[in-house]
Amino acid sequence: MKLYNTLTRKKEEFKPIKDNEVTMYVCGPTVYDYIHVGNARPMVVFDTLRRFFIYKGYDVKYVVNFTDVDDKIIKKANTERVTVKDISEKYIDAYMESAKALNVYEENTIHPKATEFIKNMIEFIEGLIDKGAAYNVDGNVYFNIEIAKDYGKLSKKNIEDLISGARVDINEEKRNPMDFALWKKAKEGEPSWDSPWGKGRPGWHIECSVMAKSILGDTIDIHAGGEDLQFPHHENEIAQSETLTEKPFANYWLHNGMLTIDNQKMSKSLGNFFTVKDISKEFDLEVLRFFLLSVHYRNPINFSRDVMGQLKNGLERLYNGKSNLEYLLDKALDKELDEAEKEKLKEIDKYKSYFIKSMEDDLNTADAIASLFEIVKFANTNFNENTPKFMIQYTYEILIELSNILGILSRKEELLEEEILKLIEKRTQARKDKNYKLADEIRDELNKKGIVLEDTQEGVKWKRI
Numbered sequence: 001m002k003l004y005n006t007l008t009r010k011k012e013e014f015k016p017i018k019d020n021e022v023t024m025y026v027c028g029p030t031v032y033d034y035i036h037v038g039n040a041r042p043m044v045v046f047d048t049l050r051r052f053f054i055y056k057g058y059d060v061k062y063v064v065n066f067t068d069v070d071d072k073i074i075k076k077a078n079t080e081r082v083t084v085k086d087i088s089e090k091y092i093d094a095y096m097e098s099a100k101a102l103n104v105y106e107e108n109t110i111h112p113k114a115t116e117f118i119k120n121m122i123e124f125i126e127g128l129i130d131k132g133a134a135y136n137v138d139g140n141v142y143f144n145i146e147i148a149k150d151y152g153k154l155s156k157k158n159i160e161d162l163i164s165g166a167r168v169d170i171n172e173e174k175r176n177p178m179d180f181a182l183w184k185k186a187k188e189g190e191p192s193w194d195s196p197w198g199k200g201r202p203g204w205h206i207e208c209s210v211m212a213k214s215i216l217g218d219t220i221d222i223h224a225g226g227e228d229l230q231f232p233h234h235e236n237e238i239a240q241s242e243t244l245t246e247k248p249f250a251n252y253w254l255h256n257g258m259l260t261i262d263n264q265k266m267s268k269s270l271g272n273f274f275t276v277k278d279i280s281k282e283f284d285l286e287v288l289r290f291f292l293l294s295v296h297y298r299n300p301i302n303f304s305r306d307v308m309g310q311l312k313n314g315l316e317r318l319y320n321g322k323s324n325l326e327y328l329l330d331k332a333l334d335k336e337l338d339e340a341e342k343e344k345l346k347e348i349d350k351y352k353s354y355f356i357k358s359m360e361d362d363l364n365t366a367d368a369i370a371s372l373f374e375i376v377k378f379a380n381t382n383f384n385e386n387t388p389k390f391m392i393q394y395t396y397e398i399l400i401e402l403s404n405i406l407g408i409l410s411r412k413e414e415l416l417e418e419e420i421l422k423l424i425e426k427r428t429q430a431r432k433d434k435n436y437k438l439a440d441e442i443r444d445e446l447n448k449k450g451i452v453l454e455d456t457q458e459g460v461k462w463k464r465i
């Protein structure tokens with residue numbers, strides 16, 4: 001498999017450190033608000049890469065951190081007169097809900113919180129001080145970038161240019177304007193932890209270095225995130241980690257391109273800022289997942305209602321192809337394949353290998369999706385009720401197997417709202433009649449179809465899961 005490595009600016013053959021394991025660290029959100037549609041891109045893209053590795057037989061250790069202490073969280077907590085923990089927990093829950101609706105493989109994700117690793121961060125910073133790579137000024141600890149080898153190697157920035165271009169504050173206590181905070185001295189009313197330098201809290205960059213090292217080890221296979229994180233965040237992570245361990249921090253650095261809305265940068269001031277929650281009111285989030293995979297992950301992607309509408313139709317075409325195959329499977333008879341049919345079957349293998357080849361070429365999901373459409377087209381034109389069952393089964397299984405890699409076509413048979421309400425009515429009547437057995441059966445039937453009932457004082461409420 002080839003992956004484009006930002007560190008070398010080349011597509012490279014992917015070789016994991018261990019033969020059968022891949023370690024991945026994807027920078028996660030600062031939990032002070034609902035995630036926006038741009039945040040959803042790395043979630044979906046790198047989840048798809050993970051799914052592909054699993055498909056290829058690797059054991060994947062996949063970490064997405066939560067930054068749960070930060071200026072923005074503190075500010076929001078103060079405005080809303082609640083604790084920092086209240087804010088971070090609320091938005092972690094919201095993140096998990098969106099991630100599940102986007103079919104991100106959450107059961108397989110490790111989600112460390114920065115506040116759970118403070119001890120490790122302090123140890124890490126002490127290590128850097130011992131090496132002369134960090135210094136304490138009155139309770140603030142800074143990383144000295146002049147000690148780091150090859151600072152700027154990821155973002156290809158020149159250290160001299162950076163220094164001359166940096167804004168220097170009059171009260172600057174840093175030795176070099178590009179030095180960055182590892183530990184920040186506590187201010188009044190902020191959450192803080194005891195440290196050898198007094199009460200304080202960690203800087204943002206140190207969190208990822210420490211959580212990656214603590215959970216995945218000194219060197220990881222893949223570090224990933226949005227292209228906007230290359231500098232300074234990832235550059236600083238490399239500087240800290242490699243100075244401390246004297247080993248490469250990550251062998252492959254992957255970055256996804258940025259998302260625009262109607263060809264404009266998304267911003268609250270332009271009024272084109274959409275959270276994933278907003279989108280979910282208009283579209284099933286599977287459409288958003290499909291949209292995010294419809295363009296190669298390193299290219300920019302433009303979100304618009306028109307494009308989402310087209311992708312919604314495209315996804316429906318795939319679902320129709322899937323249900324046609326299911327219908328034929330029910331009808332088809334077991335019979336031997338003739339020579340012509342055996343030949344035909346090879347076409348399906350060809351589409352499958354094209355799918356896999358596309359995925360192996362730096363995760364080209366756009367081309368992989370094209371193969372799914374080819375499979376459905378092939379089935380629609382060639383199969384009918386006289387087609388041998390084996391052929392239909394074979395095609396169906398490949399369609400499902402490949403769709404699972406992309407995390408799509410997993411929607412369960414959906415009941416219409418009308419049907420749900422009828423069943424709820426029937427259950428209410430059964431309960432009135434004290435026919436609890438029937439009432440329970442109806443509840444179970446709904447559960448199986450992804451509908452959960454809740455008995456409240458205002459009556460029965462239902463939701464899809």
Ligand SMILES: [Zn+2]
Pocket residue numbers: 026027028208233
């Ligand atoms: Zn990070």
